[in-house]
Amino acid sequence: MSLLASKSPWYAAGKSIGLLFFFLLTGLYLDSYHFVKITPNAQWYANAVMFIVTTIVFLQVTKRCKEQMISAILIAIIGEYLFSIAMVMYTYRLGNVPHYVPPGHALVYIAVLYFSKASAIIKYRTQLEKVFAIFIFIYALLFLIFKNDVFGFVMTIATLFILRNKPRERLFYLTMYITVAFLEIVGTNYLCWKWPATAWGVFDFLPSHNPPSGISFFYFLLDLGSLWFYKQRHKLTWARVKNIRKIRNKTLVAVN
Secondary structure, X not given: OOOOOOOOHHHHHHHHHHHHHHHXXXXXXXXXXXXXXXXXXXHHHHHHHHHHHHHHHHHHOOHHHHHHHHHHHHHHXXXXXXXXXXXXXXXXXXXXXXXXXXXXHHHHHHHHHHXXXXXXXXXXXXXXXXXXXXXXXXXXXXXXXXXXXXXXXXXXXXXXXXXXXXOXXXXXXXHHHHHHHHHHHHHHHOOOEEOOOEEOOOXXXXXXXXXXXXXXXHHHHHHHHHHHHHHHHOHHHHHHHHHHHXXXXXXXXXXX
């Protein structure tokens, strides 16, 4: 059964976000402090598993998604070395950028994309957006109250504020927020990486938790970059898509 055409929201969620969450739990374990006790080459096991899974997913997705996955990996490489190595915004266990991280960004991107585009999910989009937004606000508020996570709360509010006027992308980004929150909690608890006590370890007026709640704000750069690359490679196709949207909007206005 096709994920996108599935009539069951549970099936669509399980085959996209569900499988991703399971893989994050098991895959990141291979680079965790638990697995390091078994072998000093833990990170190489994580790298190998990530490349195998990424290859399998890459071969199954559409041509457009293949391009977006490649773009996501390239942007992630630049972003990881910029934010982690150059700016020391966060630090990986071995002080490097693990090879599994850039393709991991691509897997997160594609899983969230398929989830948000599935017919069974779109059917309940309005309800899901409300539930996700409430959950995200409460999640960030709890981090603020109990973990003094000012940095994460500020980014969360900025995210929700921006998404007010982004109805087409709202479900995707709300889902991305929750997915990244899960990813960060797993990774930091496994000690795969850590965040400083303040934003970038520099801005004392922005205390931060490990991890900060709203760090998915920076994942938006990855998403926007992947889409920008696709638009540049397919300018004519994208122009037709925009024209179709304009026609649909005019038709809706005329009907109403």
